Amino acid sequence: MGAPLRAALIAHDATKIEMLEWARWNRELLSRAQLFATKHTGELVAGDTGLRIELLLSGPQGGDAQISAMIARREIDLVVFFWDPLSTQPHETDVRSLIRLAVLHDVAIACNRRSADLMVSSPLLRAIPVAS
Numbered sequence: 001m002g003a004p005l006r007a008a009l010i011a012h013d014a015t016k017i018e019m020l021e022w023a024r025w026n027r028e029l030l031s032r033a034q035l036f037a038t039k040h041t042g043e044l045v046a047g048d049t050g051l052r053i054e055l056l057l058s059g060p061q062g063g064d065a066q067i068s069a070m071i072a073r074r075e076i077d078l079v080v081f082f083w084d085p086l087s088t089q090p091h092e093t094d095v096r097s098l099i100r101l102a103v104l105h106d107v108a109i110a111c112n113r114r115s116a117d118l119m120v121s122s123p124l125l126r127a128i129p130v131a132s
Contacts, residue, residue, distance in 0.1 A: 005029075005125070007078040008067045009037040009045060010059065010098075012089065015082035016044055022080070022113050023049055029120055036070065038063035064094035071101045078125070079109040080116045 007030070011019035023030060023045045030051055037045060039058040046053045057063040070076045079102050089095055102109040108125070110116035119125060 005033040005078060006076050007033045007035055007080060008070065008076050009035060009041055009053070009080050010064065010067065011038075011041045011082040012059070012084040012087070014084040014087065016041060018113055019080070019082045020044055020048055022082075022116055023051070026116075026120055027051065036067065036076070038067070059094070060090050062094075064098050068094065068098045068101045071098070071105050071107050074105065076107055078119065079107060080119075081109060081111055082113070082116075083111055 009019065009023070019041060027049050030049070035051060035053040036042075036056060037053050039055050039061070042053040042055040045051060046055075056066045067076065067079065071079070079098070081098065083089075083095060099109065099111075101107075108119050110119050
């Protein structure tokens with residue numbers, strides 16, 4: 001058996017409930033993954049689901065940038081980032097950088113529930129090569 005999936009969870013304030021519902025629905029899969037999350041998202045998901053999550057800084061305090069660095073170091077296989085496209089974020093440059101780096105480094109990134117559901121239900125997810 002290969003190494004566990006390494007997934008990062010991020011949700012802007014307007015999408016935190018959606019993230020929580022998604023994590024509940026996918027709890028079994030997430031329980032087998034190594035999870036990282038920005039502080040408030042991770043606290044919400046861990047508190048509700050009991051999942052073990054490594055908490056990073058909050059997004060505005062640098063959590064998005066921490067996940068970007070993990071992507072660049074090939075320490076993340078999947079990013080589930082429920083962002084709010086209708087509001088301006090004080091850390092907008094970090095948000096754009098994270099998305100850009102995920103695309104650049106060929107890391108799966110889901111920006112809404114439908115794309116997240118499609119990714120985690122895909123048999124290709126199990127075929128993600130583990131970085132050495």
